[in-house]
Amino acid sequence: MLRTPLLVTCSLALLACGQQTAAPTGSSPLIPVFEPTSADLADFFDCMDAAGKTLIAAHRGGPAPGYPENALETFERTVSTSTPILEIDVATSADGVLFLLHDDTLDRTTSGTGPFTTQDWASLKKLSLKDERGQLTAYGLPRFDDVLTWSEGRAILEVDIKRSTDYDDIASVIERTGAQERVILIAYSDGQALALASRLPDSMISVPVNGKEHLEELISRGIKRENILAWTGIEAPQPDFYAMLDDETVEVLFGTLGGRNSIDNQIEASGDEDAYVRLAQQGVDLIATDRPDEALAALTAANRHLGPGECTGL
Numbered sequence: 001m002l003r004t005p006l007l008v009t010c011s012l013a014l015l016a017c018g019q020q021t022a023a024p025t026g027s028s029p030l031i032p033v034f035e036p037t038s039a040d041l042a043d044f045f046d047c048m049d050a051a052g053k054t055l056i057a058a059h060r061g062g063p064a065p066g067y068p069e070n071a072l073e074t075f076e077r078t079v080s081t082s083t084p085i086l087e088i089d090v091a092t093s094a095d096g097v098l099f100l101l102h103d104d105t106l107d108r109t110t111s112g113t114g115p116f117t118t119q120d121w122a123s124l125k126k127l128s129l130k131d132e133r134g135q136l137t138a139y140g141l142p143r144f145d146d147v148l149t150w151s152e153g154r155a156i157l158e159v160d161i162k163r164s165t166d167y168d169d170i171a172s173v174i175e176r177t178g179a180q181e182r183v184i185l186i187a188y189s190d191g192q193a194l195a196l197a198s199r200l201p202d203s204m205i206s207v208p209v210n211g212k213e214h215l216e217e218l219i220s221r222g223i224k225r226e227n228i229l230a231w232t233g234i235e236a237p238q239p240d241f242y243a244m245l246d247d248e249t250v251e252v253l254f255g256t257l258g259g260r261n262s263i264d265n266q267i268e269a270s271g272d273e274d275a276y277v278r279l280a281q282q283g284v285d286l287i288a289t290d291r292p293d294e295a296l297a298a299l300t301a302a303n304r305h306l307g308p309g310e311c312t313g314l
Helices: 010-016 038-050 072-081 144-151 167-176 190-199 212-220 239-247 263-270 275-282 292-301
Strands: 055-058 085-092 098-100 156-161 183-186 204-208 228-231 251-255 286-289
Touching: 038 204, 038 251, 055 292, 072 085, 072 144, 072 292, 085 144, 098 144, 098 167, 144 156, 144 167, 156 167, 167 190, 190 204, 190 212, 212 228, 239 251, 263 275, 275 286, 275 292, 286 292
Parallel strands: 055 085, 055 286, 085 156, 156 183, 183 204, 204 228, 228 251, 251 286
Antiparallel strands: 085 098
16 A cells, blocks of 8 residues: 655656756765665665656666766766666675675776775775776775665665675674665565565665566565565566556566667667667566666656655655
8 A cells, every 4th residue: 555655856856857967076865865674775666666657777776988887986976867776796706795786897987997806995995997899997996885885865875785795794894884775686586585584674676577476475484575576587578477566565676788689789879769668658666777877768758757755755
């Protein structure tokens, strides 16, 4: 049942109208602070679904020329130009500090080389990040706790937990920063989802769901229905499956991101930006994308993105 709508944002309302702004230089919040209860985030997604709208999650925070992936400065840009939902990757240094990095090695995205697991935070924090073109920037690797603190009133973080990182460590940092209501935890298996739900029972979880019986099994084993975002992959859309999930009041997450043959790349090559709109029409509630600016523009033009005041309580 829908309770008080999430106070998500004057700026989200502006974004829904397609208004673009420069990357912020200060720390003024883009999303007004909302009450720290898990029900708020779950209810926000329920409201969005009931309104027939679709949101965007920026893969690796929405990198762009001059703005590296998994960088706090990139997040500032992304929430000001496209979406406040940011997918991030959390790794762990040799001395146990949680920080943001996608790869197993430092070479592609930083000024460092080799595996990060052999280096302590004192060494890692001295590195500079590279953008998508391989150009060094003035930005450094951010700590996970700093990003969580920054996100209050600004962003919802979709957290991809890398192999180097322990779930208990993730949960401890989330609890310490009071961020349970502004994270979506990514699980790739039932076991991972159940472990995360056990440790953070009030946080939302993205988990693969392959049918109604599977969904009911996840719920019966302890994951709250209202906290499930059903991950449905990056291949062909499944409208009938999405309709079943909608009947079960579970939101649908689908990815247009990926490698060379990703749907994002196919859309860019063909110029068929309305493909994002068709995904929304087929029942996708949250699109994880490498092209957040373009996806926003397409959804906004078709009135499929949240409009001013929708689901915000404003």
